[in-house]
Amino acid sequence: AQRVTQPEKLLSVFKGAPVELKCNYSYSGSPELFWYVQYSRQRLQLLLRHISRESIKGFTADLNKGETSFHLKKPFAQEEDSAMYYCALYNFNKFYFGSGTKLNVKP
Amino acid sequence: NAGVTQTPKFQVLKTGQSMTLQCAQDMNHNSMYWYRQDPGMGLRLIYYSASEGTTDKGEVPNGYNVSRLNKREFSLRLESAAPSQTSVYFCASRGTGGRGNEQFFGPGTRLTVL
Numbered sequence: 001a002q003r004v005t006q007p008e009k010l011l012s013v014f015k016g017a018p019v020e021l022k023c024n025y026s027y028s029g030s031p032e033l034f035w036y037v038q039y040s041r042q043r044l045q046l047l048l049r050h051i052s053r054e055s056i057k058g059f060t061a062d063l064n065k066g067e068t069s070f071h072l073k074k075p076f077a078q079e080e081d082s083a084m085y086y087c088a089l090y091n092f093n094k095f096y097f098g099s100g101t102k103l104n105v106k107p
Numbered sequence: 108n109a110g111v112t113q114t115p116k117f118q119v120l121k122t123g124q125s126m127t128l129q130c131a132q133d134m135n136h137n138s139m140y141w142y143r144q145d146p147g148m149g150l151r152l153i154y155y156s157a158s159e160g161t162t163d164k165g166e167v168p169n170g171y172n173v174s175r176l177n178k179r180e181f182s183l184r185l186e187s188a189a190p191s192q193t194s195v196y197f198c199a200s201r202g203t204g205g206r207g208n209e210q211f212f213g214p215g216t217r218l219t220v221l
Contacts, residue, residue, distance in 0.1 A: 006149075009147065032208060034209075036210075043212045043213065043214055044150075044197065044199075044210075044212040045212065046209045046210065049208075049209070086149060086150065088150075090208050093138060093155060093157045093163075093201075094152060094155060094165065095140070095150075095152065095210060097142075097149045097150040097151070098149050099147055099148055099149040100149045
């Protein structure tokens with residue numbers, strides 16, 4: 001069965017510090033993975049997807065099939081990065097979301 | 108384009124009452140979804156519709172029904188509301204364009220069942 005785990009409910013870092021939000025998944029095939037972000041008073045929106053190998057707002061995420069992980073990283077956190085982050089896996093029309101990590105970037 | 112719209116934004120029900128949450132999208136997407144968001148549990152899929160005329164259960168369908176009225180609209184109905192259904196409900200549609208399987212979310216409906 002598909003499952004997405006985000007072990008940290010809350011992650012607090014200082015501005016300028018590196019940040020890593022962890023995501024682990026269980027899936028038997030080739031997964032399609034995403035990071036979604038929800039800023040305060042805004043809609044949930046796509047941040048990035050592993051297939052695109054993109055960097056959005058300085059964030060990157062690498063799929064590690066051996067460790068079944070898709071951690072989200074940014075070398076220098078900014079205050080505007082404070083938000084709720086969700087890791088999600090797509091399979092046959094359905095998305096499976098992790099429980100989310102709240103990132104708090106302190107000035 | 109409005110994207111995905113949901114009504115109402117807020118609702119308070121008494122146990123046993125019924126209501127329908129409305130969702131519409133103007134992006135010509137085939138797939139639409141209903142989620143509930145609870146603290147510490149992330150988003151859980153209630154029902155989805157892969158195309159007009161089809162609906163399927165997600166992880167937590169009990170106590171809910173859905174209708175895919177047409178390609179644009181996908182409604183969620185609570186027949187007899189219970190306090191356990193207090194949650195924030197999100198509707199989403201899925202595109203298959205430039206960014207692949209990207210979901211577009213509505214603003215959410217905050218439902219309280221007393």
